[in-house]
Amino acid sequence: MPNDTQPLTLEQFLVQSEKRIFRMAQLATGNRDEALDIVQDAMMKLVQKYSTRPASEWGPLLYRIVQSRITDWYRRQRVRNTLFAFWRSDDNSNHAVADNTIIHSSPATETVSQRNNATAALEQALRLLPLRQQQAFLLRAWEGMNTRETAAAMSCSEGSVKTHYSRALKHLKKQLGDYWP
Amino acid sequence: MNKDPLNDDKLVSNARHLLNQSVSELDADTSERLEAARRKALAQTECKQAAHRPALEQIGNMLTAPYAAIPRPVAMAASLILATGATVFWLNQASPLREDFVQALEDVAMLSTGDEPGLYEEIDFYLWLEGYEQRG
Numbered sequence: 001m002p003n004d005t006q007p008l009t010l011e012q013f014l015v016q017s018e019k020r021i022f023r024m025a026q027l028a029t030g031n032r033d034e035a036l037d038i039v040q041d042a043m044m045k046l047v048q049k050y051s052t053r054p055a056s057e058w059g060p061l062l063y064r065i066v067q068s069r070i071t072d073w074y075r076r077q078r079v080r081n082t083l084f085a086f087w088r089s090d091d092n093s094n095h096a097v098a099d100n101t102i103i104h105s106s107p108a109t110e111t112v113s114q115r116n117n118a119t120a121a122l123e124q125a126l127r128l129l130p131l132r133q134q135q136a137f138l139l140r141a142w143e144g145m146n147t148r149e150t151a152a153a154m155s156c157s158e159g160s161v162k163t164h165y166s167r168a169l170k171h172l173k174k175q176l177g178d179y180w181p
Numbered sequence: 182m183n184k185d186p187l188n189d190d191k192l193v194s195n196a197r198h199l200l201n202q203s204v205s206e207l208d209a210d211t212s213e214r215l216e217a218a219r220r221k222a223l224a225q226t227e228c229k230q231a232a233h234r235p236a237l238e239q240i241g242n243m244l245t246a247p248y249a250a251i252p253r254p255v256a257m258a259a260s261l262i263l264a265t266g267a268t269v270f271w272l273n274q275a276s277p278l279r280e281d282f283v284q285a286l287e288d289v290a291m292l293s294t295g296d297e298p299g300l301y302e303e304i305d306f307y308l309w310l311e312g313y314e315q316r317g
Contacts, residue, residue: 010223010226011219014222018216018219019215036211036214047222047223118195
């Protein structure tokens, strides 16, 4: 996050932020390449449109762009999955889509038990959350944003943020209770 | 950031710790691709700055671009020759202003010698007289 004594250059800011926003996008999409595309788009947009803005505004702007891109991706995937589901039902196939880019696709339970570590459990639990809850949790709990900043990044009201965050915590506690007693 | 009771929750602190750890342990390939994406994005600012150069500079570049292949010494010599030619041409022009200026300089020279103005009014006569005496 920004240095108190000297404002960051845009490059320094991106160096600090790129891995974190990548992880957010990866958790949302469940796919590394999709996440990299989202990060690339977000950085392009930030540089293109907001590079002349004060450094203190880059953080909220970047998170807002990333969340917007993730939401767009989510909508596209929903349409695609609806079409795939229709196609497969015509084929009388009851198999689930194997593509790991499906909305909130989660690793198989066996994989989690094999890896058996808290990180894998957390990732799975986060992926099982509805997108808005996941975003609210990551921005509030991980990035340390307050309710107002989170609402700005998610383009919603502060009340919605509180609701999403509260529900996310409830679900995560339920999911991770065995790992984090 | 606002203090929030939920931040003290063990779940939140554990999640934050694990997520931070996962960021620091990203594989090399992903890190390289992120770096490449960053460089590509930042390259836009250089293009943007080039696009906003002063119009005069761009016009100058457009005018000189066709001659960029000419070696610098040749270009300097050609410039010198052109400048000399233009000066000579200008000096040979019968400009009323220049004639007035030369006449004024001659007047100043005559007045500064201390001779009688009549001498210069009858200069042709005195020149003939001098030649006649030398011949005679």
